[in-house]
Amino acid sequence: MTIPAQALRHEYLRHNKTFPHVWCPGCGNGIVMGALLRAIKRLDVSKDEMVLASGIGCSGRMPTYLDFNTLHTTHGRALTFATGVKLANPALNVVAIMGDGDATAIGGNHFIHAARRNLNLTAIIINNSIYGMTGGQYSPTTPFGSQSTTSVYGHIEHAFSISELAVTAGASFVARATVYHADLLDKLLEKAMLKRGFAVVEVISNCHVQYGKRNKLGNAVDMIKSYKDQAITVAKAKKMTPEEREGKITIGILEDRDMPISTEEYRKVQERAAKLKEKA
Amino acid sequence: MNTASMKTEQLETPDRYEIRFSGSGGQGLITAAVVFAEAAGVYDGHQVCQTQSYGPEARGGKSKAEVVISSQPIDYPKAIELDMLLAMNQAACDAYFFDLKSNGLLVVDSDLVEQHPTSRIISIPFTAIAKEEIGRELVANMVALGAIGYLSGQVNLDNLEKALLARVPKGTEKMNSKALGRGIEEAAKIDLDLLPRSAMSDEDDEV
Amino acid sequence: MSEQNKKPLLLQGNEAIVHGALVAGCRFFAGYPITPASEIAEMLSVELPAVGGTFIQMEDEIAGMGAIVGASLAGTKAMTATSGPGFSLIQENLGYACVAEVPCVIVNVMRGGPSTGLPTSPAQGDVQMARWGTHGDHPIVVLAVSTVMDSFTITVKAFNIAEKYRVPVIILSDEVVAHTREAVQLPDAKEVKVLNRIRPSVPPDWYKPYEGDARGVSPMASFGDGYRHHVTGLIHDEMGYPTQNPQEVEKFHKRLSRKITHGFSEIQMTNSYYMDDAELFVIAYGSVARSALRAVQDARKNGVKVGLLQLITLFPFPRRTITPLLKQCKAVLVPEMNSGQISREVQRVNQGRCTVVKHNRIDGKFITSWELYHRINKMIPPA
Numbered sequence: 073m074t075i076p077a078q079a080l081r082h083e084y085l086r087h088n089k090t091f092p093h094v095w096c097p098g099c100g101n102g103i104v105m106g107a108l109l110r111a112i113k114r115l116d117v118s119k120d121e122m123v124l125a126s127g128i129g130c131s132g133r134m135p136t137y138l139d140f141n142t143l144h145t146t147h148g149r150a151l152t153f154a155t156g157v158k159l160a161n162p163a164l165n166v167v168a169i170m171g172d173g174d175a176t177a178i179g180g181n182h183f184i185h186a187a188r189r190n191l192n193l194t195a196i197i198i199n200n201s202i203y204g205m206t207g208g209q210y211s212p213t214t215p216f217g218s219q220s221t222t223s224v225y226g227h228i229e230h231a232f233s234i235s236e237l238a239v240t241a242g243a244s245f246v247a248r249a250t251v252y253h254a255d256l257l258d259k260l261l262e263k264a265m266l267k268r269g270f271a272v273v274e275v276i277s278n279c280h281v282q283y284g285k286r287n288k289l290g291n292a293v294d295m296i297k298s299y300k301d302q303a304i305t306v307a308k309a310k311k312m313t314p315e316e317r318e319g320k321i322t323i324g325i326l327e328d329r330d331m332p333i334s335t336e337e338y339r340k341v342q343e344r345a346a347k348l349k350e351k352a
Numbered sequence: 353m354n355t356a357s358m359k360t361e362q363l364e365t366p367d368r369y370e371i372r373f374s375g376s377g378g379q380g381l382i383t384a385a386v387v388f389a390e391a392a393g394v395y396d397g398h399q400v401c402q403t404q405s406y407g408p409e410a411r412g413g414k415s416k417a418e419v420v421i422s423s424q425p426i427d428y429p430k431a432i433e434l435d436m437l438l439a440m441n442q443a444a445c446d447a448y449f450f451d452l453k454s455n456g457l458l459v460v461d462s463d464l465v466e467q468h469p470t471s472r473i474i475s476i477p478f479t480a481i482a483k484e485e486i487g488r489e490l491v492a493n494m495v496a497l498g499a500i501g502y503l504s505g506q507v508n509l510d511n512l513e514k515a516l517l518a519r520v521p522k523g524t525e526k527m528n529s530k531a532l533g534r535g536i537e538e539a540a541k542i543d544l545d546l547l548p549r550s551a552m553s554d555e556d557d558e559v
Numbered sequence: 560m561s562e563q564n565k566k567p568l569l570l571q572g573n574e575a576i577v578h579g580a581l582v583a584g585c586r587f588f589a590g591y592p593i594t595p596a597s598e599i600a601e602m603l604s605v606e607l608p609a610v611g612g613t614f615i616q617m618e619d620e621i622a623g624m625g626a627i628v629g630a631s632l633a634g635t636k637a638m639t640a641t642s643g644p645g646f647s648l649i650q651e652n653l654g655y656a657c658v659a660e661v662p663c664v665i666v667n668v669m670r671g672g673p674s675t676g677l678p679t680s681p682a683q684g685d686v687q688m689a690r691w692g693t694h695g696d697h698p699i700v701v702l703a704v705s706t707v708m709d710s711f712t713i714t715v716k717a718f719n720i721a722e723k724y725r726v727p728v729i730i731l732s733d734e735v736v737a738h739t740r741e742a743v744q745l746p747d748a749k750e751v752k753v754l755n756r757i758r759p760s761v762p763p764d765w766y767k768p769y770e771g772d773a774r775g776v777s778p779m780a781s782f783g784d785g786y787r788h789h790v791t792g793l794i795h796d797e798m799g800y801p802t803q804n805p806q807e808v809e810k811f812h813k814r815l816s817r818k819i820t821h822g823f824s825e826i827q828m829t830n831s832y833y834m835d836d837a838e839l840f841v842i843a844y845g846s847v848a849r850s851a852l853r854a855v856q857d858a859r860k861n862g863v864k865v866g867l868l869q870l871i872t873l874f875p876f877p878r879r880t881i882t883p884l885l886k887q888c889k890a891v892l893v894p895e896m897n898s899g900q901i902s903r904e905v906q907r908v909n910q911g912r913c914t915v916v917k918h919n920r921i922d923g924k925f926i927t928s929w930e931l932y933h934r935i936n937k938m939i940p941p942a
Contacts, residue, residue, distance in 0.1 A: 086789075088798060089798075123782050123783075135789065136789055141783065142787075144791035145625065145628075145652075145792065146651055153626070153628055155617075155626045156587070156589060156629025156637070157630065157633045160633035161634065161783050164633065181622075182618060338613065341608045346611075349610075356830040358833060359835050360835055360837075363833065363856060363860075365860065366856075389569055389740055390742075393569050394568065394742050403738065405679075427856070428849050429739050430735075
């Protein structure tokens with residue numbers, strides 16, 4: 073089902089908010105936002121029950137524009153606030169939107185513990201391999217040897233694989249797409265939001281202004297096109313050696329498992345505690 | 353907004369009775385003090401304040417716990433001058449003896465405190481009684497608590513037992529209650545009037 | 560609860576804070592273990608689920624503070640409890656609660672610092688940090704408890720102030736108050752005055768989450784109530800949207816301050832003892848106020864005309880109560896378990912009227928009543 077962009081704009085953008093937004097022309101954030109809105113539309117989630125939390129950075133501005141209960145938190149802490157919201161009112165549909173530095177550097181500890189804790193939350197991480205808003209410093213996903221404003225002699229650290237980190241930390245659902253694969257992204261976000269448990273969707277995105285330019289990767293179109301060439305499916309990746317996978321982006325569902333979720337487990341704790349209290 | 357305002361004419365002299373339980377960590381001195389405070393405060397209805405200090409280690413190291421009892425609200429929460437000091441080892445006895453009032457009472461474990469700083473001392477083999485008669489060295493604190501309860505005269509002994517039974521783990525009630533009883537018995541054998549008075553005492557001592 | 564309240568309870572200060580929080584309607588706690596505050600978390604992990612509330616142990620204090628802000632935005636009264644090192648970590652999201660006007664209560668059971676410091680020793684070294692710990696200009700409410708009963712009543716007041724003014728409220732306890740056990744008669748829950756945040760009554764389309772009423776406080780909608788709105792740590796306009804417009808920015812800051820200044824008469828709490836004919840007085844707070852009271856009473860018995868002003872509210876600093884006393888008396892003694900964090904506030908308000916004498920302990924030891932007694936005697940001006 074295709075949903076016209078205009079319908080999405082009318083329904084989900086804030087009418088009383090002054091635009092334009094802060095994102096540069098060609099930024100992948102808009103593609104992610106569109107995919108998220110289409111997923112919400114298809115799942116028919118009520119706007120009143122939707123909570124969108126974010127951290128700091130370019131991705132952090134997304135909630136400002138959207139007509140939900142929106143929460144623009146501190147740098148790296150979106151998941152901690154989201155945890156409080158979800159536990160206080162489990163009926164709410166809580167999505168956290170973060171960047172790579174946001175979720176895995178300053179918020180890395182919160183990210184792995186949110187995955188371990190397995191609340192019924194959705195985490196979207198837009199991975200553009202750079203700190204865009206602050207001027208192009210290297211992030212935990214900046215590739216070895218790359219240029220950034222804090223690694224002009226070439227980056228000497230190795231990048232995180234956000235999705236593999238999420239799998240190891242215990243997330244119920246982990247998937248990856250790129251902003252080129254918008255249809256796949258739509259489907260993955262829908263699946264993630266439906267998933268009962270902590271669901272992570274990593275989206276490889278372009279920051280042609282801060283990252284692309286310094287590393288001679290071309291403009292937005294060039295960068296987005298390059299994802300088409302680099303992408304391989306999970307099934308294909310399984311058949312390849314680690315050397316062959318070098319420089320490729322594995323897309324699709326990397327993990328999908330059912331585990332007890334802590335909001336439900338806590339209801340049981342409440343029942344046990346109330347019973348004991350009654351006895352006493 | 354003043355939530356309270358006390359005028360000079362309301363000045364009173366509070367009565368205080370101060371006890372310190374001291375020894376080493378793991379001897380259960382804080383538990384003993386808590387039970388004492390609960391008996392005096394919750395069951396007897398006195399004002400009580402119970403404090404403690406200890407090092408980071410759970411076992412060993414210095415341990416002390418205090419109880420202040422009064423008929424009026426207690427301002428300063430810790431002991432100022434002790435009416436009674438329980439010392440369950442030599443180090444505690446040496447360190448805290450000088451905090452006793454001149455006519456205060458020093459109570460020690462006979463086997464663990466061999467050098468007595470004064471002849472005005474009550475020495476009872478709490479640990480030996482616990483080990484040999486009750487069968488568990490662990491309850492030496494409760495034997496001592498019984499003796500302190502009796503000698504201080506600050507707590508109803510039935511209430512002391514009630515408070516004790518409410519605090520101890522299930523299944524150990526009999527043992528603890530026996531230990532407390534043995535402490536009371538031992539203390540009852542002592543005639544406080546026969547104890548030497550302190551040379552520093554303010555009381556007139558006719559010769 | 561009411562059955563239990565008929566006989567006194569032997570409670571530690573930390574436990575009394577839990578009783579106060581539950582009576583005040585706290586239904587969410589998030590925190591991280593730390594000496595000497597852990598009893599609060601432990602007890603709430605037992606009590607909260609039994610009353611339909613939620614306890615969660617987070618990965619650190621940053622997360623604990625973030626979670627209570629989230630829970631409060633979802634409509635639940637929430638608190639965290641920590642000590643010095645954790646108090647350092649909560650500062651970031653404490654600032655968020657200030658800017659986004661999220662009611663919540665933060666307990667800091669002070670221990671010796673800085674850094675890991677003296678984990679089991681009492682101190683009052685976090686007073687100025689409570690005032691200015693989070694970056695940027697901001698008003699803040701800081702209350703100090705000195706007894707077990709205080710720990711109950713002040714915790715209830717802290718929640719009430721938080722809800723009424725939409726502010727985070729900090730309770731400073733210390734190792735002495737936290738672990739002292741006293742027999743207390745807690746009031747029946749029905750007799751305790753509990754305030755709740757005002758909810759919007761206008762239709763959702765009319766709702767301006769940061770407009771402020773005459774007092775500067777805006778009704779607060781919860782997430783899920785149908786009043787969809789934006790919450791941010793950026794300086795924002797009446798709708799909650801980020802702004803850099805100098806007029807809007809200034810208006811925002813002034814409204815945050817106005818909320819507190821309008822509430823001075825209710826927020827600024829002190830206890831005064833024997834001040835009616837005092838020529839000297841002591842300003843003390845927390846556990847040290849107890850030592851000071853004993854010392855003042857002993858000095859009174861020797862004929863010294865000395866009084867005590869106990870500060871319950873440290874910030875906003877109760878200058879309107881203190882200024883007349885500084886005019887009335889020749890000298891004031893300010894004892895603290897730090898190197899002089901409230902005495903500098905007293906000096907600031909004093910403006911040279913009265914002799915301000917500091918008495919500080921920074922050795923991890925409690926200030927005793929007799930050391931204050933001797934200090935008071937030394938202050939008596941020669942006849």
